[in-house]
Amino acid sequence: MCNNLVMEYVKFWILVFCTFTTISHTSAESDEDDDYLTFPPGFRLGAGGAAYQIEGAWNVSGKGVSVWDTFTHTYPQNIKDGSNGDVACDSYHKYKEDVRLVKEIGLKYYRFSLSWTRILPTGYPNVVSKDGLRYYNDLIDELHRNGIEPVVTLYHWDLPQVLEDQGGWTNDEVVNWFGDYARIVFTEFGPKVKIFTTINEPTSFCREGYGHLNRAPNKDLDPCGTYLCGHNALKAHARAYHIYDREFRPTQNGKIGIVFACPGQIAKNPGDEATVDTYYQFTCGWFAHPIYSEEGDYPQIMKTRVAKNSFDEGYFRSRLPVFSPKWIEYIRGTADYFGLNHYTSVLVEEAPKERETILDTGIHASVDSSWPDTATSWLKIVPSGFGGILRKIRDEYNNPNVFVLENGCSDNRTTLSDTQRIEYFYSYLKEMITAIKRDGCNVTMYSIWSLLDNFEWNDGYAEGFGIVQVDFKDPNRTRTPKLSVDRWKEVVRTRKLQPLNPTIEDASELFGHQGRKRSAKC
Ligand SMILES: *[C@@H]1O[C@H](CO)[C@@H](O)[C@H](O)[C@H]1NC(C)=O
Ligand SMILES: *[C@@H]1O[C@H](CO)[C@@H](O)[C@H](O)[C@H]1NC(C)=O
Ligand SMILES: *[C@@H]1O[C@H](CO)[C@@H](O)[C@H](O)[C@H]1NC(C)=O
Numbered sequence: 001m002c003n004n005l006v007m008e009y010v011k012f013w014i015l016v017f018c019t020f021t022t023i024s025h026t027s028a029e030s031d032e033d034d035d036y037l038t039f040p041p042g043f044r045l046g047a048g049g050a051a052y053q054i055e056g057a058w059n060v061s062g063k064g065v066s067v068w069d070t071f072t073h074t075y076p077q078n079i080k081d082g083s084n085g086d087v088a089c090d091s092y093h094k095y096k097e098d099v100r101l102v103k104e105i106g107l108k109y110y111r112f113s114l115s116w117t118r119i120l121p122t123g124y125p126n127v128v129s130k131d132g133l134r135y136y137n138d139l140i141d142e143l144h145r146n147g148i149e150p151v152v153t154l155y156h157w158d159l160p161q162v163l164e165d166q167g168g169w170t171n172d173e174v175v176n177w178f179g180d181y182a183r184i185v186f187t188e189f190g191p192k193v194k195i196f197t198t199i200n201e202p203t204s205f206c207r208e209g210y211g212h213l214n215r216a217p218n219k220d221l222d223p224c225g226t227y228l229c230g231h232n233a234l235k236a237h238a239r240a241y242h243i244y245d246r247e248f249r250p251t252q253n254g255k256i257g258i259v260f261a262c263p264g265q266i267a268k269n270p271g272d273e274a275t276v277d278t279y280y281q282f283t284c285g286w287f288a289h290p291i292y293s294e295e296g297d298y299p300q301i302m303k304t305r306v307a308k309n310s311f312d313e314g315y316f317r318s319r320l321p322v323f324s325p326k327w328i329e330y331i332r333g334t335a336d337y338f339g340l341n342h343y344t345s346v347l348v349e350e351a352p353k354e355r356e357t358i359l360d361t362g363i364h365a366s367v368d369s370s371w372p373d374t375a376t377s378w379l380k381i382v383p384s385g386f387g388g389i390l391r392k393i394r395d396e397y398n399n400p401n402v403f404v405l406e407n408g409c410s411d412n413r414t415t416l417s418d419t420q421r422i423e424y425f426y427s428y429l430k431e432m433i434t435a436i437k438r439d440g441c442n443v444t445m446y447s448i449w450s451l452l453d454n455f456e457w458n459d460g461y462a463e464g465f466g467i468v469q470v471d472f473k474d475p476n477r478t479r480t481p482k483l484s485v486d487r488w489k490e491v492v493r494t495r496k497l498q499p500l501n502p503t504i505e506d507a508s509e510l511f512g513h514q515g516r517k518r519s520a521k522c
């Protein structure tokens with residue numbers, strides 16, 4: 001009796017509460033908003049950088065020459081400011097400062113890549129550099145001493161030049177070369193590293209390094225070279241995965257995966273979801289489908305379109321190489337997590353044949369003029385695209401565990417007051433947390449890209465993604481935190497996103513009317 005009364009009473013108040021929260025949601029959405037600003041329990045935050053972009057010391061202790069050493073020295077005119085990574089942030093000497101910065105912000109892990117030629121100067125495992133091993137062991141130990149987990153990428157674009165001279169990623173021997181290198185890495189560092197990433201953004205170096213003249217190794221091999229590079233990169237990744245899985249996992253018990261560049265895509269003509277899907281399959285799906293889908297192999301639309309174009313053009317076979325059933329099986333399932341690099345989005349529409357399209361998509365990509373610019377020409381601020389790609393990955397591959405391994409934006413390195421970056425992180429992370437909490441996307445790690453301003457590939461030092469500025473004119477490569485470091489410290493401490501500095505009265509002055517309007521909406 002008494003219990004029943006209590007139950008009725010409880011029910012009444014639940015009803016009142018629900019009605020009230022529904023009303024308040026429809027009117028202000030404030031509770032929900034608040035929840036989407038708070039990181040879920042156990043969610044991990046970190047920051048990253050890549051060997052060639054930060055280490056410098058390109059020729060110390062017998063280090064071998066990589067394709068990026070060769071490219072920047074041979075074609076300085078291809079780098080915006082004619083610079084190179086010879087010294088970069090000098091992290092080879094200053095790694096302790098980098099670790100201290102990560103610690104001061106309160107981040108839980110640090111993502112960095114290994115320089116293949118620093119460890120194996122000849123490119124092969126016949127010579128293992130003592131100094132190369134010493135450097136990475138010192139860095140890993142320094143991280144552990146400071147309670148920071150190392151997240152280690154084996155390959156971030158700096159192939160040994162000697163292997164490039166034999167075809168590099170277009171020679172399928174690279175599967176053996178990469179496997180041998182990976183075995184050395186797991187043997188030497190595996191006891192102290194629990195998260196490995198095999199290859200960073202194969203779409204980027206395959207398209208821009210082998211497809212057309214732009215980045216190292218500066219080969220112009222399309223319309224076939226891009227796909228051939230990708231084919232071998234998938235095989236090489238799978239080889240490294242299986243080596244880890246069989247020989248090292250039983251004792252080291254870590255996780256290993258690969259990381260893709262997955263842009264967001266939004267239909268130029270509302271409702272044109274077929275085009276959105278095709279574009280996705282040719283960018284993210286090209287590498288993700290063979291690994292994460294249940295059936296494996298390239299996405300069907302990719303096989304169909306490339307084959308059709310190839311036969312139309314007079315080839316006897318598809319320019320997209322074909323995997324044997326054995327290779328399909330060997331590659332399928334070779335990742336313990338889904339590594340995601342995401343920066344920006346594009347508008348996509350079917351294109352008439354004569355218009356420039358991406359690979360064989362038959363799609364024209366453009367940007368919306370209302371999307372705010374950053375210092376990087378290709379990087380527009382489109383937070384909604386981040387949520388979109390996370391939901392797409394959830395739907396395509398049965399909700400894999402996603403590690404966001406790169407996200408950030410650039411500035412032109414003239415100011416420490418990087419308010420646009422603060423706004424970028426706020427709006428993108430809010431999208432991500434919403435995708436986790438509202439849409440059930442299984443994202444558990446997020447990496448700020450990057451810790452330091454560094455050698456930004458073809459853009460040299462003209463722009464910086466760092467939350468810490470580096471003075472590249474100073475031989476000491478002095479590091480100075482930007483405003484976003486202060487903001488990150490607060491976010492990490494409270495585990496809650498903070499909007500732009502409330503003391504800035506009128507943010508439209510900072511971003512222009514359009515930018516502010518958009519980000520308020522997102
Ligand atoms: C290494 O390269 C620098 C230029 O970046 C050069 O000044 C130096 O002499 C080189 N050192 C060796 C050992 O070759
Ligand atoms: C997310 O992925 C991790 C690792 O695979 C798994 O343990 C966890 O159960 C997943 N969480 C959800 C909500 O699916
Ligand atoms: C750099 O960016 C700032 C802020 O966006 C802008 O005011 C300035 O003109 C830019 N400087 C250069 C050299 O592009």
Ligand SMILES: *[C@@H]1O[C@H](CO)[C@@H](O)[C@H](O)[C@H]1NC(C)=O
Pocket residue numbers: 476478
């Ligand atoms: C170089 O930087 C370190 C760390 O910030 C500092 O302790 C040192 O005094 C600097 N040296 C010079 C010559 O500026």
